[in-house]
Amino acid sequence: MESVIVGIDIGGTGTKFGLVDNSGNLLCEDKIDTGGETFDHFVSQIVEAIQQMLVQYPDCQLEGVGVGAPGGNYYTGMITGASNLPWSGDLPLVEKMSQYFDVPVVLSNDANATAMGEKVFGGAKGMKDFVMITLGTGLGSGIVSSGNLLIGSDSLAAEYGHVLIKGSGGRDCNCGRKGCLETYVSATGIKRTMMELLAKYTTPSVLRGVAFDDLYSRDIATAANAGDALAQKAFRITGKVLGRQLANLVAVVNPEAIFLFGGLALADGLILDPTRKHLEKNLLGMYKGKVKLMRSQLGTQGAAIVGAASLAYQFKDYLQFQED
Amino acid sequence: MESVIVGIDIGGTGTKFGLVDNSGNLLCEDKIDTGGETFDHFVSQIVEAIQQMLVQYPDCQLEGVGVGAPGGNYYTGMITGASNLPWSGDLPLVEKMSQYFDVPVVLSNDANATAMGEKVFGGAKGMKDFVMITLGTGLGSGIVSSGNLLIGSDSLAAEYGHVLIKGSGGRDCNCGRKGCLETYVSATGIKRTMMELLAKYTTPSVLRGVAFDDLYSRDIATAANAGDALAQKAFRITGKVLGRQLANLVAVVNPEAIFLFGGLALADGLILDPTRKHLEKNLLGMYKGKVKLMRSQLGTQGAAIVGAASLAYQFKDYLQFQED
Structure with a gap:
């Protein structure tokens, strides 16, 4: 049976x-x-x-x-x-x-x-120490340490979307604070970054015709893959912010691997490449070359x-x- | 026996x-x-x-x-x-x-x-989730989660002194990078902050007569306790930086308590009060009022x-x- x-x-x-x-x-x-x-x-x-x-x-x-x-x-x-x-x-x-x-x-x-x-069932089979980052409307995280979920005192551990990454002037977050990681790195975060880029530069972009409310992260990925320079820049910025913050998380939990899951992760190299670059660049020496960054192996x-x-x-x- | x-x-x-x-x-x-x-x-x-x-x-x-x-x-x-x-x-x-x-x-x-x-043997008896911050020449940390030390994949977890807290222009760190937390929060870090304050302000201070190499964090504590305004400010700045970064660490490990240990922690209220204030101020709502910050209960x-x-x-x- x-x-x-x-x-x-x-x-x-x-x-x-x-x-x-x-x-x-x-x-x-x-x-x-x-x-x-x-x-x-x-x-x-x-x-x-x-x-x-x-x-x-x-x-x-x-x-x-x-x-x-x-x-x-x-x-x-x-x-x-x-x-x-x-x-x-x-x-x-x-x-x-x-x-x-x-x-x-x-x-x-x-x-x-x-x-x-x-x-x-996925890519972390046999791993005892790894991090899962879920990129949806917000940024969620799950941390496995020594084979167990890191749960915390009140079952509230691993809210990495809500680490503050700006000293001042950060973006409004739904949590009521300003400058949380997920306001920059998430489907919503990259959309906000895209809007900033459209405002800052005069570079042509197919996304100039799309309203904020009508814009989805997959549209930015599609534009980037079609060669849209600002859409590509939006991914590079998002990966830079994420990579840098993941380097800090590595200094806390020393994982073997970090998995990205969710809509934004489906953009694959667009998000993985800049994230990996800035993760590695910002790692403390003793962690360099030791942390794998990859897409979730779970089917969508x-x-x-x-x-x-x-x-x-x-x-x-x-x-x-x-x-x- | x-x-x-x-x-x-x-x-x-x-x-x-x-x-x-x-x-x-x-x-x-x-x-x-x-x-x-x-x-x-x-x-x-x-x-x-x-x-x-x-x-x-x-x-x-x-x-x-x-x-x-x-x-x-x-x-x-x-x-x-x-x-x-x-x-x-x-x-x-x-x-x-x-x-x-x-x-x-x-x-x-x-x-x-x-x-x-x-x-x-100390103040964390019976606790399953807590953080230890050791403030010496650098900033060390130990994290206990679900009763066990957080060790990591290569036994390199909990290097919280080396999270990067500045986007650019951070202080040189002995690790070769710039802007690590311990360059601001440690016995050395507060000394560097004190030197910056002496350079920036014209406020009188007994520490204007002390060379960089001759200055120890306990001198700054002594001056602060005697009413030296700049020395007091150095502690407030150090506590602000530490409190803010501890709020981020809470979002990762959700501890019941955070202990401060080492020379700088002996300054007691001088460091604990501003740290507690900025920890609480920067916490995500669901953690507010739930994290105790205290001095280590281990004898020195x-x-x-x-x-x-x-x-x-x-x-x-x-x-x-x-x-x-």
Whole structure:
């Protein structure tokens, strides 16, 4: 009997879930809106859909449920302070899920889930020390150290998108402060950089005809690949800022590798090359040549679900540090 | 029969060692110059002195040897690339020591040793997530996460003195780069800041009569405590830089507390108050009010030896993550 894990990725607008086998294959997936009258109702909707999925795989044994969610607290099992979800307060996700499933239910934030996905099924197999950087609307991060997720005292570690990189005059961040890394390095960050470049230079660009609200990072990548000088410059600047800040992160966690995941990472060499250059340039001597920078090896299709599932897949190792 | 641990603190000029009991008391200590014809000879000198110590405590059972040294590599047991020691190459310290002692010998760098000292015998008892910042000639750091030292892929984690904090125009660092945190925050860093203030302002200061080479951080503390406005400003600036950078470190490791250790930390409120203010001011909202900043609770007398000993005291817990 093959074992399967349920992976659930709760996002601001949609929630995706599916069954993942031992090799990281997504056997089936579904999606519902993140919403509903109450949080309880939302959970019961997911559970019902999952139970229907399981009926279609009678030869599979459910072994765990992994959930990635913004504000997902590993220790309490609650989703806390996630401003982009439709419910307020502490949401007892693990407690609710455990009423339906007699297997371990593990919750963490989405970047941590992606990091564990990389470790279990992606390019970080066999690695004990690595960093995952997720580049979406913001910049998320997950850090694996000595084989375990770096969780922190309140399950709030690895918020590298919110390190301050400017002494003053930094860009407004949604967190209420100014100059956070993610205001420069993320899908939104590169868009802001692109707008600055259009304002500063008179160089022609196909993006001069696109409004701020209509501009997406993939448009900048497309323009850059077509030879647009300012779009290329936007990537170089983004990589320079990211590389420099990753050099600082290396001095904290001394990883074997750093993985980039998400829309912006799909731009491949456009973002990887300048990031690698400035990472290496800014590294303290003893780290030089020792840190691999690469794109996530997780497929883009269903990666969030597979990542979430890997939280539960690793359940025993994952909890080991709690047995001290 | 009481158990004792040998603690050895290898510094650039002197090496201190002693016997530490289960409560963290230093039973006896001695010191030799860090040097000698060969590294082997140096080790045999220490061993001989320790064996004479042990003879005087016939009721004590030796349970381990802990060694803190710059460049001390936890994984290989070697001292590597420590430019301020008189021997070059990889120095197989654990292998040599193990020829003489039939107990575990554990090596790490000095800041990690101090962090473990705080955990075993100091203010971090019972804490699983905290940061140790050692303020000496440079800035060292040790990070404990989920109860274990953050070691990293090459045993080179937690070099927070070498995060780059300036985009350009930073101070020269001994590492060959510019703008490392320790060029601003350390005994040397505050001295450089003091010199800048004397150059910039015409405000009277007792330190105008002291040459760069003759100025020590304790002189700046003495002047500040006596009301010297520029010396007080030097502490405020140092605390501002440190507090801001600690806020970034909190976003990576989410510690329960941060401890300051070393000469500069003895200035107490002069350094702690501005550091705490700017730490709190720069924290991402969800961390505010959650991170304690305090002076190390390790006594200054023999703290380095006690810290080194604690590496071995914690031997089983310390190695737990390697059993994955």
